[in-house]
Amino acid sequence: MWRNIASNALTLFIVLLVVIGGVIGWGKREYSAQGPLTEAICLKVESGSNFSRVSDKLEAEGAITSPAIFRMGADYSGKSTQLKAGSFLVEEGASMEEIIDVVTRGGASTCGTEVVYRVGVNASEYQVRELDPATQDFRTVAEFAPDEEIPAAYTRVRAEADTRFRVAIAEGATSWQIVDALRKAEFLTGDVEEIPAEGTLAPDSYEMRPGDEISGVITRMEAAQSARIASAWDDRASDLPYDTPEEALIMASIVEKETGVAEERPQVASVFINRLNQGMRLQTDPTVIYGITNGQGVLGRGLRQSELRAETPYNTYVIDGMPPTPIANPGEAAIRAALNPASTDYLFFVADGTGGHAFAETLEEHNRNVARWREIEAERAENQ
Incomplete structure (x- = not known):
């Protein structure tokens, strides 16, 4: 009898082990x-x-x-x-x-609400955005400028611990514009004693936490820009008309301010490099504008003939070579274009009416492009 009991118990134990093993296996699969x-x-x-x-x-x-x-x-x-x-x-x-x-x-x-503080070339603004998890698209629930009344939507998400904060710096913003905007950012603290050198701040999107120091943000931007220029300098093309990364940064800033079309940057860089190689003046409006504004805001009007003739260190219609400093903070693409320009014979370019530019190798061809652009401007004026 005891033998039968022991046998049945062993069988039951084995069955239990099998069941437990099956349950564990099922749980792992689930x-x-x-x-x-x-x-x-x-x-x-x-x-x-x-x-x-x-x-x-x-x-x-x-x-x-x-x-x-x-x-x-x-x-x-x-x-x-x-x-x-x-x-x-x-x-x-x-x-x-x-x-x-x-x-x-x-x-x-990785989802929920984020506050994006956009620092642009012309203005800065807050955006309060919520991610729709189904479409993974952000929906803007509030937008306001730093000097406007703070909306309730911002006040609500500002108090939530899981709200993400980002500062997005536009390519081509000046150091003064960036620091001025950061000083107005409600969620940042502290200040900086001096405006960083022009061109040394990397345009990008930076994660923040409320209470972060402005000086710490600036340090991150400077480190990122230093790494970008160092990497691009190591990969540069041969026979460039500048000898230092600082000179390349000046060229990159000019390229950045001359075109907003990404694929044009290497061609624009080639125009200015070809001009330098041939001893021609750069003759670029953004440098003249920087000499007037010192990077503190936008000019807000067209250049006057007297300004194009004035002798300033930044008037590339008057001076030979490049201006003494960058005229903005260029993005990585502009830096790489300045150090690896397209191989062209272009010496001129002018707006083509599409947002891009028409390039030319000769003055005759350029004058035709300019005439066409004047026609486009006249047509637009008539239709307004």
């Missing part, structure tokens, strides 16, 4: 299998939350099939204590394993 989400969602994890609350929220959103398996997966993967606060994008069909990786990885929130 944990790593494609999830039930049919549309991406933005999961907000509050500060001080835990995996129990997160799993309940995910089940309510239809993102997981089993809160218990989700929590056990966090335990067995050693991530149960690594939950991060923030707003996280959970993709369509994300597995429980993938979701746990998203909410424990750290870093900036």
